[in-house]
Amino acid sequence: xxxxxxxxxxxxxxxxxxxxxxxxxxxxxxxxxxxxxxxxxxxxxxxxxxxxxxxxxxxxxxxxxxxxxxxxxxxxxxxxxxxxxxxxxxxxxxxxxxxxxxxxxxxxxxxxxxxxxxxxxxxxxxxxxxxxxxxxxxxxxxxxxxxxxxxxxxxxxxxxxxxxxxxxxxxxxxxxxxxxxxxxxxxxxxxxxxxxxxxxxxxxxxxxxxxxxxxxxxxxxxxxxxxxxxxxxxxxxxxxxxxxxxxxxxxxxxxxxxxxxxxxxxxxxxxxxxxxxxxxxxxxxxxxxxxxxxxxxxxxxxxxxxxxxxxxxxxxxxxxxxxxxxxxxxxxxxxxxxxxxxxxxxxxxxxxxxxxxxxxxxxxxxxxxxxxxxxxxxxxxxxxxxxxxxxxxxxxxxxxxxxxxxxxxxxxxxxxxxxxxxxxxxxxxxxxxxxxxxxxxxxxxxxxxxxxxxxxxxxxxxxxxxxxxxxxxxxxxxxxxxxxxxxxxxxxxxx
Amino acid sequence: xxxxxxxxxxxxxxxxxxxxxxxxxxxxxxxxxxxxxxxxxxxxxxxxxxxxxxxxxxxxxxxxxxxxxxxxxxxxxxxxxxxxxxxxxxxxx
Numbered sequence: 148x149x150x151x152x153x154x155x156x157x158x159x160x161x162x163x164x165x166x167x168x169x170x171x172x173x174x175x176x177x178x179x180x181x182x183x184x185x186x187x188x189x190x191x192x193x194x195x196x197x198x199x200x201x202x203x204x205x206x207x208x209x210x211x212x213x214x215x216x217x218x219x220x221x222x223x224x225x226x227x228x229x230x231x232x233x234x235x236x237x238x239x240x241x242x243x244x245x246x247x248x249x250x251x252x253x254x255x256x257x258x259x260x261x262x263x264x265x266x267x268x269x270x271x272x273x274x275x276x277x278x279x280x281x282x283x284x285x286x287x288x289x290x291x292x293x294x295x296x297x298x299x300x301x302x303x304x305x306x307x308x309x310x311x312x313x314x315x316x317x318x319x320x321x322x323x324x325x326x327x328x329x330x331x332x333x334x335x336x337x338x339x340x341x342x343x344x345x346x347x348x349x350x351x352x353x354x355x356x357x358x359x360x361x362x363x364x365x366x367x368x369x370x371x372x373x374x375x376x377x378x379x380x381x382x383x384x385x386x387x388x389x390x391x392x393x394x395x396x397x398x399x400x401x402x403x404x405x406x407x408x409x410x411x412x413x414x415x416x417x418x419x420x421x422x423x424x425x426x427x428x429x430x431x432x433x434x435x436x437x438x439x440x441x442x443x444x445x446x447x448x449x450x451x452x453x454x455x456x457x458x459x460x461x462x463x464x465x466x467x468x469x470x471x472x473x474x475x476x477x478x479x480x481x482x483x484x485x486x487x488x489x490x491x492x493x494x495x496x497x498x499x500x501x502x503x504x505x506x507x508x509x510x511x512x513x514x515x516x517x518x519x520x521x522x523x524x525x526x527x528x529x530x531x532x533x534x535x536x537x538x539x540x541x542x543x544x545x546x547x548x549x550x551x552x553x554x555x556x557x558x559x560x561x562x563x564x565x566x567x568x569x570x571x572x573x574x575x576x577x578x579x580x581x582x583x584x585x586x587x588x589x590x591x592x593x594x595x596x597x598x599x600x601x602x603x604x605x606x607x608x609x610x611x612x613x614x615x616x617x618x619x620x621x622x623x624x625x626x627x628x629x630x631x632x633x634x635x636x637x638x639x640x641x642x
Numbered sequence: 643x644x645x646x647x648x649x650x651x652x653x654x655x656x657x658x659x660x661x662x663x664x665x666x667x668x669x670x671x672x673x674x675x676x677x678x679x680x681x682x683x684x685x686x687x688x689x690x691x692x693x694x695x696x697x698x699x700x701x702x703x704x705x706x707x708x709x710x711x712x713x714x715x716x717x718x719x720x721x722x723x724x725x726x727x728x729x730x731x732x733x734x735x
Contacts, residue, residue, distance in 0.1 A: 195735065196726060200718040203654030203706045206661070213661025215670075317732060321721050329725020331734040338735040433715055461714045462651075465701035471694040472687075475701060482714040506663065545690050 154371070154379035157350065159185040161623070162370050162384040164357045164399070167234020168609045169595035169616040170390030171336035171344065172276065176620035178347035185382050186344060187355035187372050189391070190231035193337070198327035202463045205326035209238050216394070218498060218511040218562075224420055225561040226509065227325075228392060232353060233337025235392065236609055239563065240324045240440030241313035241333045242455065243282045244606035245273050246614070258601045259573030263582040263615070272614040272621075274631035279343075280314035280334040282610075289320050291437015293458045296428060296486040298442060300535030306446035311455070313438070314339075314609075322435035322458065336613075355380060360387050360403040360592060367591030386591045386623060390616070393565035393597040394509060397579075398502045400594075406569060406579045406586050415570050416498035417603040418511060418562035421491040422521065423457050423467055424528045426537035427478065432486045434458035440489075444531065448605060451493035451517075452524040454531070455607075458487050469543045469559060478541065486532065490524040492517055493605035500568055513555045521558055525550035564608050569598035584619050595619050651707030655699065674699055 159182075163174040166188040178184040190211075199205060206214040206227075214227040229235035246269070254264035262268065276282075287295070290310060301308035318332035331338055345351055354375030361368040361381075369383040389396050397413040400406040435458055444454035459467070461482050470478055478485065498511030525542050529550065532540045542550060543559035572578020575587035580599050586592045595616040597608055604611060621628045659670045676682030677696035686693040705711050708718060729735075 195729060198722060198725065200721040200725070201650065201654060201706055201708075203658045203702060204650070207654075207657040210661075212663045212666075213658050215658075215662040215666055217666060317728070317734075319724070319728065321725060323721065329722045330728045331725075332728075342735065435716060460716045460718065461705035461711050462654075462702045465705045466698040468698065469694065471690070471697040475694075475697055479701065479705070479714070 152378055154381045156381050156383060157185055159183045159382055159384045161185070161386045161388060162187065162382040163388045163390060164370060165234065165390035165392065165596065166232045166337065166341055166351065167229070167390060167392060167596065168236050168336060168612040170388065171233070171340040172613045172616040173388050173390065173595045173620045174349050175340040175344040175347065176617055177623060178344045178349040180620065180624040180626065182624070184344060184349040185384070186349055186351040187357050187370065187382065188232055188351065188353045189356050190353065192232045192353045193237065193327070195327065195329065195331050198329045200321065200323045200326065200329055200460070202323070202326050202460055209327055216509070218509045220498065220510055220512040221555045222513065222558050222560055224418060224511060226394070226418065226565060227561070227563065228394065231337065232341050232351070233335040236335035237327070237337055238325050239607070239609060241315055242311045242440050242607040243277070243280070243314055243610040244312070246611045247605060250602060250604055253602055258571060258578065260571055260582045260601070263571060263618070269614055269618065271628040271630055272617040273610065275617055275628060276610060276613040278631050280339055281316040282312050282314050284312050285310045285438050285441040289318060289438055290441035291320060291434070292430070292432045293434040293437065293439070293486050294442035294456050296426070296432060296535045297444065297454070297456060297488050297531060300531040301444045301446070303534040304530065306444050306531070308442065308444045308446070311441055311443050318438060320437040322437060322439055322460065324439055325459070352380070357399060358402070360389065360399065360405060362403070362405060362589055362592065365589055367589070386593070388593045388595050388619070390594070390596040393568050394500050394507050396594060396596055396598040397500055397568045398507055400569065400579070401502065405589060405592060408588060409576055409578060411570060411577065412579050413500050413568050414497070415567040415601070416500055416509070416511060417494050417566045418498065419491050419564035419603060420494055420513065420517070420560045420562045421489050422525070422543040422558060422560050423487055423489050424525065424532065424543060425468060425478070425541040426486045426532035426535070427481055427539040428484050428486050428535070428537055431483050433483055434485060434487055435460045447524065447527060450523065451520050451605060452527070453491045453493070453605060454528065455489050455491060457489035469541055486535070486537070488528065488531070490521070490528050492520045492524065493603040513558070518553070518555045518558070522550050522553050525553065564597070564604070566597045566600040566603065566608060569594050570601040571599045572601060583622055584615065593619055649707060651703040651705070651710065654706040655703030670699065
């Protein structure tokens with residue numbers, strides 16, 4: 148007769164669930180501040196020696212569902228999410244923007260988050276992360292010729308543009324940020340904050356699938372997890388930080404019976420939907436030589452439209468090209484002369500996530516207002532490429548469909564920035580967490596990932612998530628965030 | 643005696659499809675199977691979006707293969723080897 152194994156028990160001050168942008172930062176700051184910390188990460192610890200620079204191979208290894216998580220709705224949107232120590236920071240492009248001031252103003256006005264969205268109070272949090280991750284602007288040389296094409300177009304049109312700031316150190320432009328940086332130049336949290344947490348005594352356990360957050364009499368008691376070897380683990384801790392990401396945090400809270408009082412858990416999902424376009428140039432571009440996301444055009448940022456670089460090796464382009472048959476083959480034969488750029492929309496559409504048989508079901512319908520943004524964005528993208536001297540432009544639309552006639556179902560979209568499913572709001576009836584990122588009505592359970600971000604940002608969110616996690620960690624330690632030397636450039640933001 | 647070189651493109655595509663969640667996985671397997679056969683391609687030609695997806699999938703496998711990627715100037719092995727060497731040299735994780 149088999150006997151169910153007794154769970155292994157660990158006692159700690161803080162249990163952090165998830166080792167991505169929010170969890171890793173909070174864990175390191177808390178451990179360095181003297182707290183005993185346990186980090187439970189569902190995914191594995193990746194070895195950069197095994198990074199092959201081959202997209203298909205790496206998608207299967209570094210991403211949840213091989214990067215094929217998809218929303219239900221019109222159009223379906225591919226939502227690639229990283230898996231493992233580092234979370235999505237392991238596979239993102241490394242772009243870092245501070246939260247735009249207009250967004251913080253909205254958080255204060257619309258969600259009552261006076262303290263959380265205090266620009267001055269957040270400044271040391273941003274500065275601390277920027278220093279920890281060696282954030283700096285990409286140089287034109289490292290940006291490569293793909294960025295040079297977009298720059299030429301933007302300059303010809305007089306559009307506002309610039310080189311992006313990234314968390315990279317010693318980058319040589321391998322061109323595969325999204326498929327595992329082979330030089331470890333990208334300073335993702337798996338090689339920055341996690342080692343710091345471990346050096347300060349934190350226990351980091353990978354392959355730990357947290358099943359429940361335990362709460363007794365309205366206060367955190369710990370978590371229960373299943374381990375990769377089939378064993379069970381119970382972490383007893385008076386503080387729990389949930390940082391499983393925007394898609395999985397609401398599922399964990401819901402199955403723990405937490406965060407549901409407002410009815411907002413799993414709702415308000417924003418995605419920053421995006422699409423890519425290609426141009427056939429009269430020159431060798433070799434788009435994957437250099438930093439794929441190195442340059443932006445923010446001329447239309449106020450309208451919620453942002454252009455950012457995107458590029459990849461041939462197999463990645465083969466999948467992304469909006470062509471088929473002979474035209475696809477011809478375009479691929481000209482791969483070395485193809486330029487590519489991305490268009491991201493600061494969305495007003497909102498979706499939801501819920502669990503079905505333990506898996507997330509993500510619903511998201513693109514509303515007409517956002518479809519209109521894509522129409523305008525695609526028109527402008529074509530202009531950008533034409534102004535740069537493109538011979539042919541391939542927009543992500545079916546043959547015969549022009550940007551001005553595009554419907555939601557015509558768009559070929561991906562999204563990289565899910566936000567908002569456990570949103571912060573000072574009012575318990577409108578939000579899942581309060582301004583200190585603590586669950587309304589429960590002591591000691593906090594959330595530190597994109598799910599707390601209450602609105603679209605219009606820019607890449609990793610720096611916002613990390614700054615909020617820094618603020619949370621120092622808040623729990625009962626200390627001010629120490630000042631860090633910053634430059635004016637570090638405070639640059641999209642208008 | 644020479645040893646057969648593994649088809650990294652085909653293997654990569656199989657792993658990628660296997661990693662997809664259900665029901666997408668079954669759908670992708672079907673698309674790949676159809677795209678690899680002339681009759682299947684004719685069937686796919688009737689639905690533009692599906693044809694594009696199937697075409698892109700198989701092409702992705704084709705260009706994942708180092709020999710095919712090299713013809714377009716992409717040497718993944720060299721990129722990975724340079725990365726490993728730099729990490730060792732600079733003592734990075």
